[in-house]
Amino acid sequence: MKTFDPMEALANARHEFGEHGGVNMSIEASTTFTVLDAEMMPRIFQGMVGPEGGCYLYGRHFNPTVYTLGRQLAALEGTETAYCTSSGMGAIAAAVMQHCEHGDHMIANEAVYGGTHALFRDFLPKKSGIETTFVDVTDHAAVEAAFRERTRVLYFETIANPTLAVADVPRLAEIAHRHGARVVVDNTFSPLVVAPALHGADVVVHSLTKFINGASDFIAGAVCGSMNFIRSLMDLHTGALMLLGPTMDPRVAFNISLRVPHLGLRIREHSRRAQVFAERLDALGVPVCYPGLPRHPQHDVLKRIANPDYGYGGIFTIDVGDHRRANEFMEILQNKDRFGFMAVSLGYFETLMSCSAASTSSELSEEEQRRTGIAPGLVRISIGYTGSLEQRWSQLHDVLNILNMI
Numbered sequence: 001m002k003t004f005d006p007m008e009a010l011a012n013a014r015h016e017f018g019e020h021g022g023v024n025m026s027i028e029a030s031t032t033f034t035v036l037d038a039e040m041m042p043r044i045f046q047g048m049v050g051p052e053g054g055c056y057l058y059g060r061h062f063n064p065t066v067y068t069l070g071r072q073l074a075a076l077e078g079t080e081t082a083y084c085t086s087s088g089m090g091a092i093a094a095a096v097m098q099h100c101e102h103g104d105h106m107i108a109n110e111a112v113y114g115g116t117h118a119l120f121r122d123f124l125p126k127k128s129g130i131e132t133t134f135v136d137v138t139d140h141a142a143v144e145a146a147f148r149e150r151t152r153v154l155y156f157e158t159i160a161n162p163t164l165a166v167a168d169v170p171r172l173a174e175i176a177h178r179h180g181a182r183v184v185v186d187n188t189f190s191p192l193v194v195a196p197a198l199h200g201a202d203v204v205v206h207s208l209t210k211f212i213n214g215a216s217d218f219i220a221g222a223v224c225g226s227m228n229f230i231r232s233l234m235d236l237h238t239g240a241l242m243l244l245g246p247t248m249d250p251r252v253a254f255n256i257s258l259r260v261p262h263l264g265l266r267i268r269e270h271s272r273r274a275q276v277f278a279e280r281l282d283a284l285g286v287p288v289c290y291p292g293l294p295r296h297p298q299h300d301v302l303k304r305i306a307n308p309d310y311g312y313g314g315i316f317t318i319d320v321g322d323h324r325r326a327n328e329f330m331e332i333l334q335n336k337d338r339f340g341f342m343a344v345s346l347g348y349f350e351t352l353m354s355c356s357a358a359s360t361s362s363e364l365s366e367e368e369q370r371r372t373g374i375a376p377g378l379v380r381i382s383i384g385y386t387g388s389l390e391q392r393w394s395q396l397h398d399v400l401n402i403l404n405m406i
């Protein structure tokens, strides 16, 4: 099989020039669009014509600037098309709600971003009667056993937040499709590293807030999938994106679209540094988890599904023992060594560190955290690329000495 290079696919995609021939596209900063012929309006409302025919309608429906960013992301993910949202959560909520009716059922990995967990465990069953069974998706027998007659969606993150367990996308897609369910994958931790749609995922969602934007200055999201699915999300009468309204501003789309062409360079450097640090930590006996280490339980799975040349992602975790030590570890790294910042989020050019149990996984109960393998002293580190690798390594080494970890 010919290997997929997402950055090559992006280079082959149509380039959008500016209105006056500028090398960058123009920003279509209009909330509403004119029609030349009054009869066009009802035809748009009846879904007979859409943006592909050159007819835009209203900014919450389709905006050309936002659609251009969507096409860039579709190229990277190998999907037919994509559209963007005002946040990753907006993308996730719309993608799963579009597949489910009241009384339907979903299966989700037990390790997912805490906001997603709260949406599925509490919000959706209470507000919309959509129930979720959480399982460990690396246990394929457990996934198989969780299907019900009304299971519509199997949901997981390619590399799970924060356990870094890797989902065997082709195997899970085969199971879900056999049961007539759709596969929705959150690829926020691994853009370019894996293209889940090429391995059977039906829909790929992203928090663009993270690696894809890379500058921690915009909250944004995207849904990538078939033309039919994206159209269904934007349907004027039944579409979750159209009706719930998590619309991306065209100015945001423009800014993010300028950062997509150097995503390949950034991801390679995030991955290179994470790999070097993880190998050195591992050699020192520090309890590090990174999917690029051969001893990671799903290293072979990731190796099998990864696109060549982008490494294994920019995130690793270290279990420093307990919550108090996690705080001490991060405070020294931020306030003494200036290694990175204590902040949630990831994919920034600076290193970001957070104690997952007390922050972005705090939506899970202590029992859920224990079962999922989110230890109280687990520190999630999103490796940046400022400074030199050796300078950053000596800072990390320093704190390991101070905390007697080596």
Ligand code: PLP
Pocket: 087, 088, 089, 090, 113, 115, 157, 161, 186, 188, 189, 206, 207, 208, 209, 219, 220, 221, 345, 360
């Ligand atoms: N998916 C993952 C894996 C995340 O880590 C996050 C946020 O941390 C989200 C989705 C939500 O994204 P956003 O904050 O852009 O809504």
